[in-house]
Amino acid sequence: MNILQVKNLTKSYDGVKALNDLSVSIQKGVITGIIGPNGSGKSTLVHVLTGMTGFNSGAVVVDERVELETIQPYDVPVYGVTRTFQDVRLFNQMTVLDNVLLTLTERGVFAALFERHTALHEEKARELLEQVNLWQKRHELAGNLSYGQRKLLEIARALAMNTEVILFDEPFAGLFPEIIKLVKQIIKDLRTQGKTVVLIEHNMVLIRELSDELLVLDSGQLLASGDPEVVLQKREVVEAYLGE
Numbered sequence: 001m002n003i004l005q006v007k008n009l010t011k012s013y014d015g016v017k018a019l020n021d022l023s024v025s026i027q028k029g030v031i032t033g034i035i036g037p038n039g040s041g042k043s044t045l046v047h048v049l050t051g052m053t054g055f056n057s058g059a060v061v062v063d064e065r066v067e068l069e070t071i072q073p074y075d076v077p078v079y080g081v082t083r084t085f086q087d088v089r090l091f092n093q094m095t096v097l098d099n100v101l102l103t104l105t106e107r108g109v110f111a112a113l114f115e116r117h118t119a120l121h122e123e124k125a126r127e128l129l130e131q132v133n134l135w136q137k138r139h140e141l142a143g144n145l146s147y148g149q150r151k152l153l154e155i156a157r158a159l160a161m162n163t164e165v166i167l168f169d170e171p172f173a174g175l176f177p178e179i180i181k182l183v184k185q186i187i188k189d190l191r192t193q194g195k196t197v198v199l200i201e202h203n204m205v206l207i208r209e210l211s212d213e214l215l216v217l218d219s220g221q222l223l224a225s226g227d228p229e230v231v232l233q234k235r236e237v238v239e240a241y242l243g244e
């Protein structure tokens, strides 16, 4: 079953087609890796799927049922998608704990007006921060964390959304081996829980280890897709990388 289908999607920036009539499918409950040379449209695809940027034409189909011709950021958690950013985005002037609590209680304007941090929220925040090894740092301002810790906090916030699909845009970039190990485990645990993971990553060792399915983008188009080992052997894929 395809939880997300991108159909003939085009997204231009000032005439440059970052996504060019792209059609791809994301299967439910597996880890789909996305690779491609720099500028091939990987991040743009994630921006589009999360309503961070609009698109010129095409559609996104959710759950093989709902066809979206526009996507608004506030619709995205409703249809079941959340993401992390290639460049980490947090509330720097808030504590680590508050960054997670904010996500846990952010449930639309009305809910936010009336909802308080209940014991249940605090318990969930603790669970998430323990999972990413940041519970000891909970009273620190997010702005004071190291780069690796900031990436982990961003992941905790994405997990707090508890959506069906989580999109990771280069989560491993710049991380120390210990933290890489932790992030790998988090991604594998999501699959165990039946969640759908989309993983943009340059490191082929990590892609091979984690991906069940692999998509290769090149110039905003799909170059190849399928079983990672098969895809990585394809001549056009090897050439796209040698030509980079």
Ligand SMILES: Nc1ncnc2c1ncn2[C@@H]1O[C@H](COP(=O)(O)OP(=O)(O)O)[C@@H](O)[C@H]1O
Pocket (backbone or CB within 6 Å): 013, 014, 016, 017, 018, 036, 037, 038, 039, 040, 041, 042, 043, 044, 045
């Ligand atoms: N905000 C933007 N404004 C203008 N051009 C952009 C913007 N974001 C991306 N692009 C262009 O779109 C193309 C795809 O970029 P991107 O999706 O970031 O690629 P990737 O993540 O695969 O490296 C590139 O040519 C890039 O320069």
Ligand SMILES: [Mg+2]
Pocket (backbone or CB within 6 Å): 042, 043, 044, 086
């Ligand atoms: Mg990118």
